[in-house]
Amino acid sequence: MLAESTYGAWFPPMLSEHGGEIDHLISVVHWFMLALFVGWGIFFVYCLVRFRQRGGHKAVYNPVKGKISKYVEIAVGVFEAFLLVGLSMPVWDWYKNEPPDAGADRCEIRVVGEQFQWNFHYPGPDGKFGRTDAALIDTATNPLGIDWENEDAKDDVFSQEMHLPVGKDIYVRITSKDVIHSFAIPTMRVKQDSIPGMEIPVWFKVKKDATTAKLKESMTQTYPIDKIKWRRIRHHVAVEDYQDRSGQVVLAKGAPLGNNLEQGEKLINTLRESGHTELVLQPANPLEVICAQLCGNNHYTMKAQLITHEPADFDAWVQEMIEDRTAGSEMFEDF
Ligand SMILES: [Cu+2]
Structure with missing residues (x-):
């Protein structure tokens, strides 16, 4: 796959x-x-x-009075009502009432949309979300108004990147701070409107082998330098160092080919003139969360990086985020 x-x-x-x-x-x-x-x-x-139109025939403007067409229309109506009420609604009802069991294997995340960013709140190892309060909201540092003094919040994580463990039940609770957005991850086939005042759950599982690291590996490609179009590879990075004739690294491992068309073309030319015939590139990050609802002027910028991990690496990320935050706050206390 x-x-x-x-x-x-x-x-x-x-x-x-x-x-x-x-x-x-x-x-x-x-x-x-x-x-x-x-x-x-x-x-x-x-x-x-x-x-x-042809000679000897005259157009008739009255509707046809046949019985068959009437019965066919009624039959189509009845069949469509059956599809909706008899099949679709029971399936939807069953699905929406069968969330994955709460427990160690369920990773629960609060997702809050706002113009124009996604905010993610993780409960941390204790599995409990800390208190949030609109009065504590600070657009720059605390967009969700998490009360960091609250006992349950001590191990919570706030992030504007979405991190997910593979192979586990992901249970996302979606809402919005302002207008209607739509939480969408195209690669996961997940989409749900985020509506202010409502919290709507959605659940899914990331395939076991779909970690970001493996994806990048599998998307690594060799591009002939003469055919490279900067626009097509602008979100890619180099897999190894590339040097010019003097041995100086002009494109470092992990770096993109310039931030704009001009830089990119210049760099591609330099590499070509240095004797390189092909470049091995991979996406900087292949996955993202997007907003699928036209929600304002900058709707198109409403994206979040999505990173998938092995469960152990995910736990390590959570731990790292907690430590970073506590270290950060201790630093402030010193002043
Ligand atoms: Cu939006």
Whole structure:
């Protein structure tokens, strides 16, 4: 599965346990629509030919009074009501009432959208979210108003990057501070509106082998330097150091090919003139959380980096975040 994890012309890579079913449904709907399109298209052309204007025929403007068309229409209506009330609603009801069990294996995260960023609140090792208070909100340092003095908040983590452990139940509680946003992770086939005043849960599982590290590895490609278009690789970084003729590193491992078109093209030229014929590149970060609801002027910038870890590495990240914050606050106390 990972071998196919590159962005192509069709869907983005699919990295969640349930995503295959969604892709399957989308395929079925598309094939069904194609059949309808072709069928109705043929009927349309038939009518154009069959009822074309010709001598000795006069147009009639009254609707047809046949019984069959009436019954067919009623039957279609009844069938569609059955699809909705008889099939879809029970499935949705069952699904929405069967969240993954709370416990050590469930990773719970509060997600709060705001113009124009995503905020993530993790409960930390104790599994309890600390108190939040609108009065404590500070746009720059504490957008969620977490009460860091609160006992349950001592091991909480606030982040504007989303970090997820692979293979575990992810239980996300989504809300918004201002307007309606839509929490979406295309690669996980997850999307849910975030609505102020409501907290809507969504759950999914990241595939066991879909760690960011492995994804980057599998998306590593060799690009012939003559064919490189900066725009296509601007979110990529070098996998190794590249030197010019004098031996000076002009493109370091982990660095992007310039921050804009001009820089990028200059660097590509330098590398070409230094005798390089190809570059090995990988995405800086292949995954992201986006907002899928037009929520204001800068809607398109409302993205968050998404990083997936092995569960042990995820725990290490949580620990690191807690230590960073406590170290930071102690530093302030010294002043
Ligand atoms: Cu938004």
